[in-house]
Amino acid sequence: MIEPPGFAGVVFGDAADGDPRADPLARSRFEELIGPGFAWSWANQVHGNTVLAVDRPGPAGDADGLFTDRSRLALAVATADCVPVIIEGERTNAVVHAGWRGMAKGVVATGMAAMVDDGDRPLRAAIGPSIGPCCYEIGPEVAEALAPFTDVTTWGTTSVNLWAAAEAQLEGLEVWRADLCTFTDHRFRSHRRDGTAERQVSVAWHQTG
Numbered sequence: 001m002i003e004p005p006g007f008a009g010v011v012f013g014d015a016a017d018g019d020p021r022a023d024p025l026a027r028s029r030f031e032e033l034i035g036p037g038f039a040w041s042w043a044n045q046v047h048g049n050t051v052l053a054v055d056r057p058g059p060a061g062d063a064d065g066l067f068t069d070r071s072r073l074a075l076a077v078a079t080a081d082c083v084p085v086i087i088e089g090e091r092t093n094a095v096v097h098a099g100w101r102g103m104a105k106g107v108v109a110t111g112m113a114a115m116v117d118d119g120d121r122p123l124r125a126a127i128g129p130s131i132g133p134c135c136y137e138i139g140p141e142v143a144e145a146l147a148p149f150t151d152v153t154t155w156g157t158t159s160v161n162l163w164a165a166a167e168a169q170l171e172g173l174e175v176w177r178a179d180l181c182t183f184t185d186h187r188f189r190s191h192r193r194d195g196t197a198e199r200q201v202s203v204a205w206h207q208t209g
Contacts, residue, residue, distance in 0.1 A: 004176045021201060083097075085111070090123060133160065
């Protein structure tokens with residue numbers, strides 16, 4: 001697990017940590033870090049830009065972001081090359097799943113805006129491991145959708161820098177970035193590398209609220 005420095009309740013899991021959304025053993029591993037007795041909420045991720053407010057555990061519906069002001073409610077987002085983004089506010093937190101489609105639709109900015117619309121002040125954000133610009137080879141459709149963030153793979157083809165795209169949507173916030181590529185770092189699941197249906201899970205929570 002990766003704990004970004006300076007955050008109150010953020011952890012990025014890796015492949016070995018498992019999926020706490022459905023696996024009790026994996027959940028116990030996460031709760032060794034975040035504390036026992038948490039409820040858990042997660043979305044059915046659909047590569048859009050919907051961000052839902054949640055106040056109860058379990059599946060929250062079709063969305064690519066969740067936020068809550070409830071204490072001891074852990075929000076989980078699952079990725080295997082897409083970008084997990086966690087935003088901490090004064091009294092809320094949010095998790096966001098951002099693939100290229102969601103990024104082009106502004107899902108990260110939508111997550112931050114949802115917190116503001118709820119009356120909170122976002123303070124900082126963390127961008128977790130995802131496929132990096134070194135390896136995310138793309139075609140013309142993606143290059144056009146994310147034109148300001150195109151890059152070049154290590155083998156010389158067009159790629160996109162999803163980390164930079166996410167950070168650009170977090171304008172005004174202090175941002176921490178893992179800058180770890182899931183394609184090259186075998187600690188992480190990578191759909192593009194392995195075709196896997198398994199995911200690593202990132203979690204946000206707070207103890208009081």
